[in-house]
Amino acid sequence: MTAANTLDFKAVSVAGVTEYIQLLLEGDEQLRNIWVIGEVSSARQHGSGCFFSLQEADGSATLSAVVWRSQLPKLSVMPTVGEQVVVLGQLKVYPKRGSYQLTTWQVLPAGAGLQALRYRQLRNRLASEGLLDDANKRPLPTFPNCIAVVTSPQAAAWGDIQQTLTQRHPGLRVLLSPAIVQGVQAPRSIVKAIKRVSEDGRADVLLLGRGGGATEDLVCFDDERVVRAIATCPIPVITGIGHERDESLADLVADACAHTPTAAAEQIVPALSNLRYFHTQLLQRLAQATGTKLYQEKNNLQQLYLRLQRLKPDSQLKQAQQAQHWRTQRLLQALQQQLQARQHQHQLLTEKLATLDPNAVLRRGYALVREASGNVVSQANTLSPGDHISVRLGQGHIEAEVLNITQKKSS
Numbered sequence: 001m002t003a004a005n006t007l008d009f010k011a012v013s014v015a016g017v018t019e020y021i022q023l024l025l026e027g028d029e030q031l032r033n034i035w036v037i038g039e040v041s042s043a044r045q046h047g048s049g050c051f052f053s054l055q056e057a058d059g060s061a062t063l064s065a066v067v068w069r070s071q072l073p074k075l076s077v078m079p080t081v082g083e084q085v086v087v088l089g090q091l092k093v094y095p096k097r098g099s100y101q102l103t104t105w106q107v108l109p110a111g112a113g114l115q116a117l118r119y120r121q122l123r124n125r126l127a128s129e130g131l132l133d134d135a136n137k138r139p140l141p142t143f144p145n146c147i148a149v150v151t152s153p154q155a156a157a158w159g160d161i162q163q164t165l166t167q168r169h170p171g172l173r174v175l176l177s178p179a180i181v182q183g184v185q186a187p188r189s190i191v192k193a194i195k196r197v198s199e200d201g202r203a204d205v206l207l208l209g210r211g212g213g214a215t216e217d218l219v220c221f222d223d224e225r226v227v228r229a230i231a232t233c234p235i236p237v238i239t240g241i242g243h244e245r246d247e248s249l250a251d252l253v254a255d256a257c258a259h260t261p262t263a264a265a266e267q268i269v270p271a272l273s274n275l276r277y278f279h280t281q282l283l284q285r286l287a288q289a290t291g292t293k294l295y296q297e298k299n300n301l302q303q304l305y306l307r308l309q310r311l312k313p314d315s316q317l318k319q320a321q322q323a324q325h326w327r328t329q330r331l332l333q334a335l336q337q338q339l340q341a342r343q344h345q346h347q348l349l350t351e352k353l354a355t356l357d358p359n360a361v362l363r364r365g366y367a368l369v370r371e372a373s374g375n376v377v378s379q380a381n382t383l384s385p386g387d388h389i390s391v392r393l394g395q396g397h398i399e400a401e402v403l404n405i406t407q408k409k410s411s
Contacts, residue, residue, distance in 0.1 A: 015095065022093035025100060031091040035117060036063065036102060037110055038087070043079045052079040054087065054102075064101035065089065075107045084110035086117055119222055123249060131231045131253050138236040138255045140268060141204045146173040147268060148203035148235075150193040153178045157211040157240070157261040164265035169272055175203055181210040186220035191229040198234055205268055206233060208250065209240040209261035221248035230254055240264025363394035380405050 012020075025031055038054030041062065049068040055061060065087060067075065079085060089104040108116060126132055147165065151158050153176060165172055177200075179193035180186045190208070197206050208230070210218070220226060221241055227249045230237050239254040240261035251257035258264035354360060362368060369377040370390045377383060383402050391398040 014098075018093065018095040018098060021100075022095065025091050025093055028091075033088070033090065034102075036087045036089070038063065038085070040079045040081050040083050040085060043081050050079060054085075064099065065104050066101055067104045067107070071105055074105070077107050077109055079107055086110050115219070119249070122222070122224055122227075123252070126227065126249065126253065131227070140236050140238060140256055142270070144172075144204040144269065146175065146203045148175045148177055148197040148200070148206045149209065150177045150179050150190060150197065150206060151209045151261070152181050155181065155211060157209045160211075160260075160262045161207065161209055161240075161265045164262050165269055167271075168266065169269045172269060173202075175200070181220065182213070182217050183220070187223035187225045190220065190226050194229045194233055194237075203235060206235055206237045207240060207261075207264050207268060208237060208254070209264055210242065211261065212242045218242055218248060221250040224249075226250055227253050238264050238268055359394070362392065365394070368392040380407060 036054060039057055041053045041055040041059075043050060043052040047069070049066055050072060051064070051066050054063045054065055065079075067079070072078075077083075077085065086108045087102060087104050088106040088108075089102040091100055092103045093100045123132070130136060149158065149161055151161070158176070162174065165174055175197070177193040177196045180189035194206065194208075197203055210221075218241065221239075230239075230250055230253050236255040238256040238258065239248075239251050240258045240263055241248055241251060242259070247257065256264075256267060258267050358368065368391070370392070371377055371383070372388045372390075377389065383389065383405060385402050385404060387402045389400050389402060391400055
């Protein structure tokens, strides 16, 4: 029995080892989207893409890489032997060769390329926090009473800003919060200057300005500390940095930006001459609108007058009054006739009542005889001699006693 047969172990296949390594490398989140900096040591064009190698400057390490053909047009630069580059890609394992390489999506030149990479990463982070959203931008005050300026007091930009503000709005209050705007100390100095303005509390708006210069002189305005100081400033911020150039992160986070300090000063303060002109234009427009409205209303009134003339309301009113008078007269006449008829009827009824009045009969010589019980005596045979009777005459009455009763003989 050999020694190999006496060992108690479980062997792993080559494929198993390779698969395990592939699982580790391709499953790592950091290796799925990684930036690598190095020197291009070799580069070879192929029908399927560009194959190249990156190595450390001292040659101590080498990394194989590939850019597939579909990705080549999207590269900022092509991998060139001897050039220092920054590469974005994902590590991939190739089991048949037992190797790995970087599948590349982007190639940037080192130096400026690395700076651009850092710029892009910070910009993406700020965007994810919502600091670049237009919805969060604050409007600049239309008529500021006090303006704070953060810049170098020795810079030409400060003189340009003062001159512009004085020309456009004489007497406007301007506060200078001095800062270093170039070099490694600039970010910290700018942050302190913004903080002074915030703590002072007098300014309505802040202008951060610097004149033009080389790109490396303006990197302080891409510093995260400066950007966050602008974002947290309690008053609106406008930037006027450099000349015609790409926007800095400070420009993107600020509430407004201009390409020069002078342009920023012009944007922040309306010129009095422009305000006067605008005011004059408004007065003219108001007068024109008022005149037009009066003319329209005058025409409307004239149209109404003509309609009234056609309708002749005076004539119609007179006719209505005459008709009303005629109806009133007819009503009065009918009422008078009805009243006369009622009066005549009343007279007839009065005369009839007079003829039926028993007092009138008595006054003509007749008498009303009642028994002692009060019953009216209409026949003599209802009485007996000795009965007491009451006789009512036209004037007065008599109490009498029946002495004798004479019956009238029928014929």
